[in-house]
Amino acid sequence: MVECFRADLMEVDFVERNGDTWTEKYRPKDLASISHQEEVVAMLQNALKGKDLPHLLFYGPPGTGKTSAALAFCHELFPSKAVFKDRVLEMNASDDRGIAAVREKITFFSRRAVSTAAKNMPSFKIIILDEVDAMTKVAQSAMRRIIEDCSGTTRFILICNYVSRLFAPIVSRCAKFRFKPLPKEAQAERLHTICENENTKVSVDELHALVERSEGDLRRAVGSLQAMAPILQHANADERAEYFLPSYNPQLVETIVRSIKKSKTSEIIDLSKRVSKECSGVNFFKVLFDQLLDEDVINNKNIGQIGKLVSLCEKRILDGCDLQRNLLDFMLNLRTTL
Ligand SMILES: Nc1ncnc2c1ncn2[C@@H]1O[C@H](COP(=O)(O)OP(=O)(O)OP(=O)(O)O)[C@@H](O)[C@H]1O
Ligand SMILES: [Mg+2]
Structure with a gap:
């Protein structure tokens, strides 16, 4: 018998996304907008056609599109907002409350019955688990069992920066995809588009300096740009030069x-x-x-x-x-x- 939980019996926390930040505002909304990650995008687009999916592991440097790719895929798979909410759980594996809380949330979510009204949709749910490399070895070992227990109804998309920090039995249960650093030119172009949309005047040289300063992390660059935008409007040339200095000490x-x-x-x-x-x-x-x-x-x-x-x-x-x-x-x- 399928165990059926009432949604109001337990609150599932979704990761809060603040739409006011430029990172969220300019996050690619579909797979086609994820740039320079051809291998993983092709695999996810194929998975959309076949409607089946192995557990996935996305790894690579910060700000290269891992979270964006996972979210874009889920939005394309479950286009209706209500179905998306029903089927996708996004959480940080390094939840302060520890592995017990993570297990409880995941178990609850994966056992909850899903609405069957959605036609042409896969029957599984998806859990996007970010920062898996921040989990202790003990928590990772518990995570392996959780993944096994929930596999009947749920697919996991695990995300981390450093795959070498993961427990081998977790890695071996997933199809692995490495996210490459984005070319500097592509990052500068993306920042330029954002500047144009936000009416923020930043020169090409300044954008390149910002890319250097962010060490390949486009999220950091977009965040810095948003933080600097109001100040830049009134800054003189010397002040501007200082804002674009390298971030390493x-x-x-x-x-x-x-x-x-x-x-x-x-x-x-x-x-x-x-x-x-x-x-x-x-x-x-x-x-x-x-x-x-x-x-x-x-x-x-x-x-x-x-x-x-x-x-x-x-x-x-x-x-x-x-x-x-x-x-x-x-x-x-x-x-x-x-
Ligand atoms: N491949 C990409 N294509 C288009 N935009 C990107 C790409 N990578 C990053 N971005 C931009 O950078 C922002 C952050 O991307 P995202 O959160 O997906 O990075 P991440 O790889 O999950 O980083 P982290 O490891 O720090 O969590 C997005 O809002 C988007 O604007
Ligand atoms: Mg991320």
């Missing part, structure tokens, strides 16, 4: 350059933790590499070896490996090279 780069040779391992571990909180990706490696060159830390003798180290770490990060571990690996290797 130049002092932090200097600290690394100065201290890497003489620091103890424990200090390097601390430094890698600090840096990983203040930067979001590979751009930091590029800046660091340039500065190491300027400071003659990198010279003709070691440039090949250090260049290899940088590109290896960049590749690993783009493949979804943990940023802090790569920073640590880079710094420790650099220390032995110098």
Whole structure:
């Protein structure tokens, strides 16, 4: 017998989306508007035709369209607002209340009977679970069982930045899709369109500076643009130049350059933790590499070896490996090279 819960017996929290933010306002509404993620978009468009779906895992750097793709897919699959609400649950896996609360919400949602009135629609429900990599190992192991228990009625779209932080049995239950960093030109174009719509005057150079500053995270760039827009209207040229400075902390780069040779391992571990909180990706490696060159830390003798180290770490990060571990690996290797 299908267990049927009354919706009012338990409140299901949907992730609140604030439509006033430009991130929400300019979030792609359909799959065709998701740019530069051809592989996952083609797979999702096929799934729309076939109406069946494996569990999915979207991973990749911040602000590259993971949440947007998951939402756009669900909206195309369940175009009616009422059906969407009935069939799609979006939540953060790192819910403060812990795995018990997540389990309760998911179990309730996946067992709830769905309206059968919707014709030509798949019978399953979808749970979009964001930030899965923020869950502890114990919670992830519990999550694996939850996924198994709910698979009869529910498909999961798991989302994370770093796939290397996930418990292997969760990864193996999903079809994996890596979201690539968006080309800088495409990001600048998107920002330009937003500026035009919002009547905000920002030069091409400023937009490119903003893209650099946001380290490939388009959401961060759109958010910064919205925050800066009212100030920019009255800013003079010097002030504008300051607003578009790089977001990484130049002092932090200097600290690394100065201290890497003489620091103890424990200090390097601390430094890698600090840096990983203040930067979001590979751009930091590029800046660091340039500065190491300027400071003659990198010279003709070691440039090949250090260049290899940088590109290896960049590749690993783009493949979804943990940023802090790569920073640590880079710094420790650099220390032995110098
Ligand atoms: N591939 C893309 N195509 C079009 N717009 C995009 C794309 N990626 C990001 N954006 C823009 O950036 C904003 C944020 O995208 P989204 O929330 O989907 O990123 P995300 O990958 O889920 O990031 P995070 O890992 O930080 O959660 C969107 O509102 C949209 O305007
Ligand atoms: Mg997201």
